[in-house]
Amino acid sequence: MKRGPDYVTHAVLILGVLLFALPVWLILAGATQDSDAIARGELSLLPDPSGLGIYARVLFAGAPGSQPVWHMLLVSTGMALAIAVGKIVISVLSAYAVVFFRFPFRQLAFWAIFITLMLPVEVRIIPTYAVMAGFGLINTFTGLWLPLIASATATLLFRQVFTAIPDELVEAARMDGAGPLRFLRDIALPVSAANVAALFVILFVYGWNQYLWPLLVATDPRLDTIVIGIVKLIGVENQTDWGAVMATATLALVPPVIVVLLMQRWFVAGLTEGEK
Amino acid sequence: MDRRTIFGGQLLPALLVLPQLVLTLFFFYWPAAEAVWSSMTTTDPFGQGSVFVGLENFAELFSDPLYLQAILRTVGFCLAVSVLAMAVALLLAVFADREIRGRAIYRTLLIWPYAVAPALSAVLFLFLLNPQVGLIGRWLNRHGIPWDYHLDGGQALLMVVLASAWKQVSYNFIFYLAGLQSIPRAVVEAARMDGARGWRRFRTITLPLLAPTTFFLLVVNLVYAAFDTFGTIYAITKGGPGQATETLVIKVYRDGMINQDIGGSSAQSVVLMLGVIVVTAVQFRFMGRRTSA
Numbered sequence: 001m002k003r004g005p006d007y008v009t010h011a012v013l014i015l016g017v018l019l020f021a022l023p024v025w026l027i028l029a030g031a032t033q034d035s036d037a038i039a040r041g042e043l044s045l046l047p048d049p050s051g052l053g054i055y056a057r058v059l060f061a062g063a064p065g066s067q068p069v070w071h072m073l074l075v076s077t078g079m080a081l082a083i084a085v086g087k088i089v090i091s092v093l094s095a096y097a098v099v100f101f102r103f104p105f106r107q108l109a110f111w112a113i114f115i116t117l118m119l120p121v122e123v124r125i126i127p128t129y130a131v132m133a134g135f136g137l138i139n140t141f142t143g144l145w146l147p148l149i150a151s152a153t154a155t156l157l158f159r160q161v162f163t164a165i166p167d168e169l170v171e172a173a174r175m176d177g178a179g180p181l182r183f184l185r186d187i188a189l190p191v192s193a194a195n196v197a198a199l200f201v202i203l204f205v206y207g208w209n210q211y212l213w214p215l216l217v218a219t220d221p222r223l224d225t226i227v228i229g230i231v232k233l234i235g236v237e238n239q240t241d242w243g244a245v246m247a248t249a250t251l252a253l254v255p256p257v258i259v260v261l262l263m264q265r266w267f268v269a270g271l272t273e274g275e276k
Numbered sequence: 277m278d279r280r281t282i283f284g285g286q287l288l289p290a291l292l293v294l295p296q297l298v299l300t301l302f303f304f305y306w307p308a309a310e311a312v313w314s315s316m317t318t319t320d321p322f323g324q325g326s327v328f329v330g331l332e333n334f335a336e337l338f339s340d341p342l343y344l345q346a347i348l349r350t351v352g353f354c355l356a357v358s359v360l361a362m363a364v365a366l367l368l369a370v371f372a373d374r375e376i377r378g379r380a381i382y383r384t385l386l387i388w389p390y391a392v393a394p395a396l397s398a399v400l401f402l403f404l405l406n407p408q409v410g411l412i413g414r415w416l417n418r419h420g421i422p423w424d425y426h427l428d429g430g431q432a433l434l435m436v437v438l439a440s441a442w443k444q445v446s447y448n449f450i451f452y453l454a455g456l457q458s459i460p461r462a463v464v465e466a467a468r469m470d471g472a473r474g475w476r477r478f479r480t481i482t483l484p485l486l487a488p489t490t491f492f493l494l495v496v497n498l499v500y501a502a503f504d505t506f507g508t509i510y511a512i513t514k515g516g517p518g519q520a521t522e523t524l525v526i527k528v529y530r531d532g533m534i535n536q537d538i539g540g541s542s543a544q545s546v547v548l549m550l551g552v553i554v555v556t557a558v559q560f561r562f563m564g565r566r567t568s569a
Binding site for chain 1: 279282283284285286288289290292293295296297299300301302303304305306307308310311314364367368371372374376382384385386387388389390391392393394395396398399400401402403404408409411414442445446450451454499503504506507510511525528529532533538541542545548549552553556
């Protein structure tokens with residue numbers, strides 16, 4: 001059945017694309033314009049190429065009383081990487097132990113981790129703050145990421161992946177004299193590389209996008225992530241430097257979007273795979 | 277579903293599982309226990325220490341009309357965000373599933389907003405809906421429709437619903453598209469042979485086959501709307517004007533961190549935790565083992 005182009009389909013999809021692209025276009029175009037004009041409500045949809053210097057300004061100078069944006073990007077990157085890598089490492093290790101060994105309290109350990117599956121930090125704000133204070137982790141970089149790397153989701157995923165490794169493969173490796181750690185490094189990890197990649201994207205984005213947690217544990221401006229920084233910038237709406245807000249918002253948006261786009265195939269497969 | 281082949285040894289697995297167990301203990305169980313404990317205490321009148329009061333904080337909480345309103349508001353907010361985000365995603369997924377030119381590009385352009393931080397989606401919506409700066413907000417005011425979410429609670433609520441749903445469409449789109457792609461071609465062909473087309477085919481064939489995806493997404497979206505939207509709401513309205521956009525999580529934060537009502541805030545945390553546990557149990561009861569990131 002050969003037909004001409006399906007105009008309705010294209011129209012719907014283009015509308016959808018615009019629905020997402022429009023707000024981003026607004027900040028891309030707006031960042032290059034004069035802040036006072038924006039404040040007067042004269043935001044134009046056309047960028048002004050001569051205003052590109054705004055990016056250098058927010059990156060290296062920053063708004064009064066706040067860190068330059070390069071520093072916020074550094075904190076955000078550090079936090080997102082630490083969360084992604086940390087979660088993957090401890091989840092791989094614990095899932096490997098639960099799947100490939102029999103040890104006392106194995107089921108108990110698994111369930112203790114499993115039950116925390118859907119208890120986000122949002123539901124235990126005050127008590128977690130108290131515990132953090134007890135450890136002296138308030139206003140430290142460690143405090144930004146360490147408590148967020150314990151989660152059941154990744155452990156469950158790796159448990160599923162490791163359980164699916166064929167027994168023959170394990171037998172063969174053992175015949176060759178591979179111990180448990182070598183098997184993990186040479187076989188179990190390589191066969192789950194696609195899952196690791198997908199999980200990395202999901203966790204990097206999760207870490208980069210944190211707002212409540214850094215708000216809670218870090219009041220020191222030197223620990224401001226870019227997401228915290230941008231919300232601070234719009235805090236005083238009457239005297240906001242709108243151009244700086246838009247440029248900062250663009251810089252906050254770009255890194256996680258690039259990660260998602262670069263690893264799109266693994267990410268989409270990994271996200272939906274566990275659900276079938 | 278245990279493995280047949282395993283490795284020997286006791287010490288190694290204990291060491292492997294230890295980091296996660298320790299972190300879980302310190303950052304999940306300890307705070308949870310702490311929450312349960314402080315939800316049953318109150319600071320004594322001289323501010324010297326805490327006094328055990330049993331379930332008094334809970335009784336107080338559930339007789340507080342503001343809390344009951346916050347529950348209703350949160351339920352309404354979560355449903356609005358979920359239905360909106362899922363409906364738009366389903367529509368886009370149905371069209372993106374068709375055999376058309378450039379579908380890979382369309383998909384990419386619909387997936388990237390997954391990476392947008394909830395707090396950042398609030399900033400983006402500011403430039404659409406702010407009464408002075410926003411493109412649409414200004415237009416409304418110029419055309420005689422008074423629009424200012426700083427003053428009007430209903431408008432504030434609408435704005436946080438839109439910003440929250442906008443960010444979640446991509447996630448739902450990815451799952452609906454995967455769901456559509458897993459519908460066997462034979463089923464679609466058979467329906468076509470029977471003369472079912474367009475809306476009727478969608479309603480009688482596609483929608484029922486997507487039911488598991490829809491149910492899974494509903495749970496994920498409700499949880500997202502209840503918790504992850506803290507950044508979106510707090511960045512735009514801080515829960516205001518008044519209590520107009522105060523969801524349960526915003527209230528926990530305001531009462532606990534800003535008003536320093538530790539007992540009351542902890543009681544709210546405990547209620548939320550019980551809520552999440554119930555939702556998780558329901559999900560597992562109906563879905564088997566499905567996890568979300």
